Structures are given as C-alpha cells and as structure tokens.
Amino acid sequence: MIRIYDFDALSPEQILNRDLRAEKNVEDVVDAIIADVRARGDAALKEYALKFDGAEIDTLQVTQEEIDAAFAATDPDFLETLRMAAANIEAFHRQQVHKNFVMNEQDGVILGQKYTPIEKAGVYVPGGTAAYPSTVLMDVIPAKVAGVKEIVMTTPAGKDGKVSPVILAAAATAGVTKIFKTGGAQAVAALAYGTESVPAVDKIVGPGNIYVATAKRKVYGKVGIDMIAGPSEILVLADGKCNPAWVAADLLSQAEHDKLASPVLVTDSAELAEAVQAELEVQIPQLPRAAIARASVDDNGKIIVCDDLRKAIEACNIIAPEHLEVCVDDPFAVLNEIKNAGSIFLGRNVPEALGDYFAGPNHTLPTSGTARFSSPLGVDDFVKKSSFIYYTREALGKVQERIADFAEREGLHAHARSVTIRYEE
Template structure:
C-alpha cells in the first residue's frame, strides 16, 4: 500500500466502476426476452449462463429438507443467533401511523403501509451468502411485507447452496427462484407465468444485476446500485497494526475493485500497517484478489492532526468506517458521512457484516453523503391524511385559489371556489 501525506493537492476522489455499452445492450436484450417469453426465457437463459437446464424453476420442499442434512447444529445455532440480533435491531426502526387534530377541527396525519411484496437477490453459483438473506429479508419482514420472493443462480447441478436454503427456510421464505443475473431481476420486476412481480428488489449482484436493477427502476423500486466494497480505518498511534491490516484485508478479499484505506495521524503506524498488510496477505486463500485491491485501490493517508484526518474521512464518505483512536466516541459527532461506523478495537467490520444486528447493505461509491443503510423504512411507504374542516376551509379558500392562479391552474382555483359557492 502506498503511504501518501495529506495535502491540499491530494485528491481523495475514486474512480467509480462504469458499464460498457455492450453490457447495457446485453442487459436490455435479456430483460426484453424475459418480458416476452416468461418462464421459457428464464430456463433458456439459465442454461446459457449457468450451464444447467431446469425442469422446475423453484426450490422444492425436498431440496430444503435435504439442505438441513448438510448444516451442522453449531452453524445452525450461529445463524439463529445472528437472525435474532438482526431482528431486534430492526424492530427499533419501526414507525407508527399518526394523526393530529387542530383546534379548527382539521385532521392531518400520515399512514405507514408495508409494501405488498419484495424480491431479494442473493448471489450464488459457487459461493453462499446466508448473511445477505438475513440482511434483506428480516427488515422486510419487520416492516410487514407479506410476500417475499428470493432468487439466486443455481450451480451446474441445478441446486442452491445448503446454507442458502437453510437460512431462507429458517426465516420462513419458501418461494425461492433458481435464477440469477439480469433475467432474475426482469422476472421479479415484470413477472412470468410462475413468478409474481414484486414492488421492490433488493440485494447485491454483479454488474449485470446492477444494470438490470437500474433498468427496471420505475417499474419497481430498488434498494441501490451497489459498487465495490469500501473500508476506511481512522487511527492514531494507539491502534494495533495487526488489527488495522487484518480489517483492511477483510474488505480487500471481496473484490479486485474493493477500496481499503487507512487514514492516520501516526507515520509509525502507517509504516507498520504497510508491513503487516504484506505479511498477512501472503497467508490469505484469496491473496490474488486482495493484492489487486490493495495495489490498485488501497492507500494509507497520513494527516498532521486528527481534525484533518476526520475531514478526509468525510470526503471519502466510506461504506464502512472503523475508528481506532484513543477516544473514538469523541470523534463520533464529527463524522458526517459513513454507511456504518465501528468504534474501538474490538468492533471489527465483520462484526457488523454478520452478527451485531445493524444492516450490512450499505451505500458505496461515496453515496453515504446522501443515503443510508437498508432499513425497515425501505420496505414501507407513507400516505398523507387530510381531512379539512368547515372552519379551516372558509379561512384558507381564498389563499388556495390565489396560489393556484399564480401557477396558472384555473381549474384548481375553481375546484375551491365551487365549494365556496355551494355554501351560499
């Protein structure tokens, strides 16, 4: 990792992964194919991209029962404890409908309604991501979403990983589609003969999934367009180099495009972390991926003082921020932009990824400047409630009509005035 001294000339902006015209055209063609040919298109495209011809697009009860035979009891209990923590955290996010009545008799309020349905995309193939299922399904369930469809690409035997099936079953998700890529997103957005359309699609995926989500946005809602994973560690001379290096690598191993960054006021720590990263990376099973991430998108920034380091963090607006300083809580109020904030040496990023309870679906590519982690609100919608009284109407009618005419909308004004005439 390069050590860079923070100065006014140092740019902290990052290159955001962009799609090619060929990728966009491919996604558009896939979506149209699914819209026109439904289940047949799903089977054809799954055979083309995943190498298996499916007779049944959905996971059967027998497959779920069989999956339990491949999960040991200790792992199952760990998944259950994680689910409990995640549910408890998200239950604190729920909102209630409310109404208020003014002295003039007018009633105003807001009605909170859960979405009818949601689709959760879970990356698959050779890998298994039970945490993705928990982080997407649980807030939807807490919000009150009645129908949840999960989709994940099958392996070459037409199966999903046992950990994926067991996690879904533990959460009560039984509608599990064996499909991935843009074709799965299209099926969730527009529906097929057997796949019902949903109101919102959440969950991570590759560039084709991201492009498909962008394409269907408007037909359905989506969570976000996720980019490569990011971590920034803000540290002073009290931080342990081996902790910092391990946490940087925990994100570097995700993807060659991941961005692991250290911002520190200690040049000694910077040098020790640089050495420790090289030492630890050699022992990683995914060292080629981690090395590419570290070399191409990693950095160590040194700052003259803590306030300068904090300002750099706010400019980066990272997905994950770890604060390993002598008094991390004193800095919390100064952090304006971060998806998730981990305080202290024991609050390693994987604690949040898997177990603590807060959602790990976080804004990337600097979008923490204006967006939030996936949460219960993402699976609800709000309706305004207005009930005007006679007193309020008589008082406000002239003002309403005046503003309508100011905007050149005569019919708006007359819809008020016709009621005034009706009173006479």
C-alpha cells in the first residue's frame, strides 16, 4: 500500500528522495562492443543482431518496400491517429524555432548570433517486448522541425529479421531519412563512428536500456547526446475536490512503466489522500501490468499531505518532477508558481497520457529532479548557435588600448599584440 506522509515532518531530502536505478557493471561489455563496431563495421552489427536479437540480417538498411509493407499492414485508423499526433507535435515544436539576431547599436560594430541545424542526427528506438511509436514521433519531429537534413534511425529487428510495422509507419510519418536494423550499444557505436552502411552522425538521442545508456555516455564528446533518462515519475498535485479514482488512474499510468517509476500525490486534503490510497488498492489488481505497478506504488510511491496549496507547490518545486498534474480549480494560477517541472498538465481533465501521445509537447523529459536545471527534448537539441563579431578598423581603433591593457593584465601579451599590431607603423 502507498504510504502517506505529512509534509511538515519531511526534510527536503526526504521529499526528493528517489530510488535510482543501480547501474550494473556493463562498462567492459560496452567498451568491447564499441571497439568491435569501429574495427569491423557492418559485419559486427550483423553478428550482434544474430547474437542479441536472434535476427539474421542480410541488409542492415530498411528498404522502401518494407516501409510500404508496414503502412499496408497498419490499421488505417491508427495511421490517422499517428498523423494527427505528428501534426500536433510539429505545430508545437514549430513554436520553439528561434530567430537569428543582429545588433548594430554602436558605430562600426555588428554583433549577432545565428542558429544552424546539426547536420546529421541519430535516433535510437528500443525494440524488445513492446514497440513505442510515440517515442519515434517525439524524437524525430523536433529534429525535422530544426532543419536537420539527415535523420538516421536505428532499432533492433525481431527474430524474423523485421522491424515492427507501427515503428516503420511512425518513422516514415515523422520524416526519418534512413532506418537501420541494429540495436543496443552496437547501434550507438555505429551512429557515433559510422560503418559501411550507417552514416556517422553528430548527435544521438533516444531512450534505451543500460547498455544503450552506457554506450551514449562513452561516445559523448565524439558526438552530442540527449539526456540519460532515469525512471519515469509523475507528481499529481490535487485538492480535495478531485475524483480519487481519476487521481489513482493517473498515478498508475506511470507506475505501470517500471518498478522503479515514482508516482507521487501531493494534496492539501487528508481525506483525498486516504481515498486515493484505497482506490489504488482497487485499481492495481485490475491492471495487466499489476506486478510492476504494485512494486512502483509500494516502494517508490508516496502521498504527501500539506497544510495548504502553498506548501503543496513548495513540495512540487523541491521534487522537480518529470510530469506534473495540477488538479485544482484554477490551475493557471498555480502554473505561475511552478519553477521546476518537465511538463505540466493543467486541470482535472488533463491526464498525463494526453501529453505522452497526442497533445504536442515532447514526452522526453528531465527525470530525477534534473528539471531544476534541464528541459524537455526540443528543437534546441538539434540546433547550435554561433556568435559573430564585425568591427570596422575605426571602431576597433577606439578601444584597442583598453583591450590590450585587459589582455596584459591577464598576462597574455600575444592577445594584446594581436590587437596593437594592426595599428603599428
């Protein structure tokens, strides 16, 4: 059963406390796989596909025929859902596109900043027991909107050597350029260093198991990576007017992900706390993934009862949750007070699942309290900035002595000289 705590009895550390995934010692395995892929390229990828995925792969790249077949094999109504979701995701992410700027406020001085999309992006899509087309949409569409020319997706094939049709349909809908049948650390190595088939990319995004995450850490520096996500989290901030069955269902939508997922209710109503506690006991046994949800709720779940809404908001800002539902009368008033959260769901009619699949904002979000300093995946992850400076000779001449003096004070004579040499003789 989920435990109920009194806010005032908890320290910030206890409020924040999360059970983090223990990393197994996979470093050596991953190092060996990366070295092997660098040395042997496609041959290594095919060997690992057979070894880890049980798949005999002849051609690593998914063909247009396979993509056409995937569309034909997918329920047309679901294709329509995919297209609607993709359109919503694209519309939202288009708002994230920034403009270059140029300043010309001083005589003879032009300063500016320009955005350039990264040239090639790699998107890792996990395979295994379940296929997650929503992840394909969420990781690919921001790259597309950013203007990335080549979006390379990798995903392990099943034992039949094929990729799930819904994954291919989602990839084609989102605008992936090339798809390769490779997974795990070997896929990350291929994307970072390139093989005969797989192009080397500049940045790799996407979720994966501990081998994928470790490989991403290892290749970071050679390429960029997105965040390394921890277990999923939901925080429901709910007042006494909420329907406890809805709140319990929302908590369980995260609890079913993973035994380490963290479902938290923060409320100013002791009555609601008890009602949700009871309702969880009713709903958990009804779930197909009841064992996972049970472990998540009992071991990593929490109900925190606060004296008032102000303290409840304080708890939210300490926890800095990945997903935050604000189930109160005037959620927009609370929005203003929320400093730390990945994605915020406003009002009693907005379950997190709406954002996971459909509404438009990204579902790849900062976990483990990192919303204190980091952000959802978005267009910014697929562009970089360059600043630029232009001074006329006259403009530089006016300040050259100050710059030279500044450099000399830092003990950097050659810096000073590079300015003054232009005014010698």
